[in-house]
Amino acid sequence: MNDLKNVVMNYRKAFIQTHNNPDADAIASAWGMKKLIESFGGEAEIIYAGSTSFKPNITNMINKYRIQMRLIDSTFAISNDEVLIIVDGQYRAGNVSLVNTDHVIAIDHHLEDGVWNYLYKDIQPRIGACATLVFNYLKHYGVMIDQDLATVLYFGILVDTDMFTGQMTMIDRDTRRELETLYDQKAIDYLRLSSLSFDDLKIYANGILKAERYDNIIFSLIEECDDNLLGHISDLFSEIYGIDIVVVYSPRWDGYKLSIRSYHDYLTAEELVKDLTSTVGTGGGHQNKAGGYIFKEKYDKLFSQVPVGTFIRKKIVAYTSKVKLLTVGKDNPFTVYGRDKFIKVKKKQVYFRYIKISDYFTEDVTIKTLEGLVTATVEDRVIIGAHNEIYPISTDLFAKKYIEIKEEVACLSDRYIDDYGITVQSDHKLLRITKENINECGICLTVDQTIVDAMRLEERVKVRTHWGDFLAKKGDYLLVNDLNDYYICDEEIFNQTYEPLIRVELSGKNTP
Ligand SMILES: [Mn+2]
Numbered sequence: 001m002n003d004l005k006n007v008v009m010n011y012r013k014a015f016i017q018t019h020n021n022p023d024a025d026a027i028a029s030a031w032g033m034k035k036l037i038e039s040f041g042g043e044a045e046i047i048y049a050g051s052t053s054f055k056p057n058i059t060n061m062i063n064k065y066r067i068q069m070r071l072i073d074s075t076f077a078i079s080n081d082e083v084l085i086i087v088d089g090q091y092r093a094g095n096v097s098l099v100n101t102d103h104v105i106a107i108d109h110h111l112e113d114g115v116w117n118y119l120y121k122d123i124q125p126r127i128g129a130c131a132t133l134v135f136n137y138l139k140h141y142g143v144m145i146d147q148d149l150a151t152v153l154y155f156g157i158l159v160d161t162d163m164f165t166g167q168m169t170m171i172d173r174d175t176r177r178e179l180e181t182l183y184d185q186k187a188i189d190y191l192r193l194s195s196l197s198f199d200d201l202k203i204y205a206n207g208i209l210k211a212e213r214y215d216n217i218i219f220s221l222i223e224e225c226d227d228n229l230l231g232h233i234s235d236l237f238s239e240i241y242g243i244d245i246v247v248v249y250s251p252r253w254d255g256y257k258l259s260i261r262s263y264h265d266y267l268t269a270e271e272l273v274k275d276l277t278s279t280v281g282t283g284g285g286h287q288n289k290a291g292g293y294i295f296k297e298k299y300d301k302l303f304s305q306v307p308v309g310t311f312i313r314k315k316i317v318a319y320t321s322k323v324k325l326l327t328v329g330k331d332n333p334f335t336v337y338g339r340d341k342f343i344k345v346k347k348k349q350v351y352f353r354y355i356k357i358s359d360y361f362t363e364d365v366t367i368k369t370l371e372g373l374v375t376a377t378v379e380d381r382v383i384i385g386a387h388n389e390i391y392p393i394s395t396d397l398f399a400k401k402y403i404e405i406k407e408e409v410a411c412l413s414d415r416y417i418d419d420y421g422i423t424v425q426s427d428h429k430l431l432r433i434t435k436e437n438i439n440e441c442g443i444c445l446t447v448d449q450t451i452v453d454a455m456r457l458e459e460r461v462k463v464r465t466h467w468g469d470f471l472a473k474k475g476d477y478l479l480v481n482d483l484n485d486y487y488i489c490d491e492e493i494f495n496q497t498y499e500p501l502i503r504v505e506l507s508g509k510n511t512p
Contacts, residue, residue, distance in 0.1 A: 004137065005040050007105065007120045011083040013043045019089035019096050020050035022069075023227070024058060024191075025129045026088035028156025031067050032134035032149060033087055033107065039143045044085075047072045049097035055226055056194040061155065064187070065148050072097065083119070088130035090123070091116050095253055107133055111282065111295065125282060126420075128168040131156035132175045139178075150182035155191050162231045162259060166291025167284030170368050171420070195228045207233050207248070212313075216264075217320065218243050219313055222250040230259035231289075238263060245272065247316055249308070255281065255299065256308055258292040266325050266462050271471055275319050276312065319460070323471075327464040329484050333455070342453040342480065344501045351405065353384040353413035353441040354398075355433075361426050367392070368423040382424065384413040384433065384441065386493050390422055402444035412496060414438055451501065453480040454494070463488055 008014055016033050018026035030046045037044040046069045054062070061067070078084060078101050085105040089096040090113045105120045109127040127133060131153045138145055145153075157176060161168050164176065203225045211220040218237045222230060230248050237246040238261040246261040258276070260283075262269040269290035273283030276292065280299045283292025294308065303311055326333060334342070357365055357378050367374040367382060367390055376382060376392030383402075384390050393401070414435070421434030433441065454477050461472045465487065472478065472488040477498075480486040489498070 004105070004120055004122075005141065008037055008042055008083060008085070009040055011042075011103065012081040013045070014083050014085050015078055015099070016044055016046045016085045016087060017072075017089070017096065017099065018046070018048045018069075018087055019093070020048065021095075022048050022050075022058075022088075023159065024061065025131050025156035025160040027058065027061065027067060027069070028152045029087040029107065029130040029134045030069070031065070032131065032138060032153055033085060035149060036134070036138055036141060036143055039138075039141065045070060047076070047099075049073065056197055057155075057191045060194050061152060061191055064190075065152055067152075072099070074098075078103075087134065090114075091118070107137075109133060126167075126169050126284075128166065128172040128284075129157040129160035131160070132172045135175045135179065136171065145182055147182060147184050150179045151184045151187045154179040154183045155188060158188070158192070159195075159227060162227060162285075162289070162291040165231065165285055165289035166259075167282065169420075170423075195226060196232075200225060200229055204229060204233060208236075211237065213243070214313065214317055216243060217245040217247065217316060219247050219309070219316070220249075221309055222248055224251050227257060230257060231291075234259040234261045234289075237261070245316070245320065247272075247276075247312060249294075249312060252293075255296040256294040258283065258290075258294065258312075260285070260290045260292070262288060262290075264320070266464065266469055267320055267323060268469075268471075272316060272319060276315050323460045323462055325462050325464060326478075326486075328466070328486055332483055333478055333480055333486055334453075337455060337478075342455045344451055345454045345479075345498045346451045346501060347446055347448045348497055348499045350446050350497050351409050351411040352402070352444055352446070353411050353438055354402070354444050355382050355384075355424070355431075355441050357382060357392075357424070360424070360431050361429060363426045363428070365424050365426045368425065383444070384417065384422070384438070386412055386416045386496070387490070389493075398444075401446060401448045403447055405443040405445050407443075408439070409443060411443055413441075446497075450481070454478070454489075454498065455480075456491075461488075 014037050016030045018030050034044040034046055048069055049072050052071055076099060078099060083103045084099055084101050086096060087107050090106050090108055091104045093113045104118055106118050106123060108123045109125060109130050111125045112123050122133060135153050203223045207220050207222040211218050222233060230250055234246045234248040244264045248259045249256045260269045260273045262272055268287045270285045273285060273290040273292040277283040277294060279302060281292060281294040283290060285291055357376060357380055361378055364377045367376060374392060380392045380394055381398045382390060382392050417435045417438050419434055421432060424431040457472050457474060457476050457478055459474060463470045470488045475491040477489045477494040479489050
């Protein structure tokens with residue numbers, strides 16, 4: 001993040017380009033970026049291509065905050081002392097009109113679309129809205145965020161995340177909370193309540209007429225429309241008696257936007273969207289509400305012969321009929337699968353990173369991973385596992401299950417930690433552990449010798465425990481300590497952390 005300022009300030013002027021037909025997130029990101037560059041003492045102008053007739057809420061936003069944007073056409077050109085900054089899109093992407101230049105910066109939250117030699121790029125597809133990224137740049141450079149800018153950024157995030165129900169990370173959630181201390185709530189209501197036009201009613205009505213029911217599931221194809229509308233329609237469908245899963249999809253220039261609802265006993269909207277988009281797009285969300293995207297390019301490579309509607313129906317129906325529920329304490333995995341399917345395994349010796357909370361803090365802490373929150377007391381230690389997985393452990397238990405290692409060795413934790421990493425935070429202090437500084441953490445070795453029964457799962461299974469429901473995918477392992485204590489282990493983590501007990505062959509002595 002440090003060098004964005006240096007890169008931009010090498011140029012006399014920056015042109016901030018949104019994707020064509022910009023939406024609230026694109027405009028919010030561009031406006032925030034303009035303010036950022038002006039805070040550096042630079043000059044910036046927002047440009048866009050496409051239609052000049054906006055949704056009423058976009059028009060209201062532009063007018064209310066007097067956001068200046070220049071409409072460009074294919075003749076638009078920039079000179080060598082000017083830089084092009086693309087927000088909420090990428091250079092040479094199908095929805096970003098081409099401006100010929102070698103001096104390009106991209107700040108975006110879509111999947112990386114081709115290789116380009118950017119002067120600077122920040123492309124983070126897991127983030128819910130580009131406005132989240134821009135907010136964090138403003139914060140990083142200490143720019144004052146006034147109420148107007150906070151409101152516009154907030155509105156961008158709100159719209160892009162389907163009212164905070166779709167794909168979001170901890171960074172989006174933190175940004176939302178911070179903006180809520182600064183924004184103008186009334187203005188948000190005003191913008192939110194002008195999100196539909198009268199014509200949208202027709203789209204809404206057609207979507208209802210075209211809905212198809214498969215038992216407890218409803219599917220509906222909605223004509224190209226504002227993202228907002230999809231959320232409204234799927235919420236309405238989920239109120240129908242006897243329906244617990246809703247899948248609504250709508251074409252976009254490069255794919256399909258998805259809105260999913262689930263009030264099923266154990267299938268969450270999030271897992272449905274993740275399964276549906278696993279090879280063809282992206283998706284995320286929560287228990288009941290989720291959003292996603294199917295990319296046309298990816299889809300056509302794999303399933304060009306299958307209409308998207310058929311693909312969506314088949315995939316959702318297959319998923320809902322296949323997933324089995326095992327309730328700990330009630331279902332016996334040995335009877336469900338057969339005793340002979342299990343093997344005895346024990347924990348391998350694995351090196352992990354850990355921190356002693358008292359080395360950094362004098363009070364209790366909250367640990368944030370991208371997936372969620374964990375809390376720990378100042379006496380605890382924290383083990384950093386694989387895939388940003390992290391768990392607090394009492395010092396007593398730590399002493400039983402791990403030994404501290406003094407010399408530097410390769411740790412499993414190091415391989416998986418990424419740029420986002422984890423954040424440990426108290427009311428007064430913040431510690432961020434990423435791949436940059438993970439080698440400053442301590443090292444420990446597992447010495448746990450517990451033997452459990454393990455079975456590789458050939459299907460998706462959900463295990464309901466006292467702590468909640470855990471979803472296993474095909475290939476993961478079901479580990480059984482006893483009938484009141486069984487759990488799921490990811491395939492890769494299993495292979496790295498467990499090993500089978502060696503069978504002792506009684507060769508030569510098996511004579512009658
Ligand atoms: Mn966006």
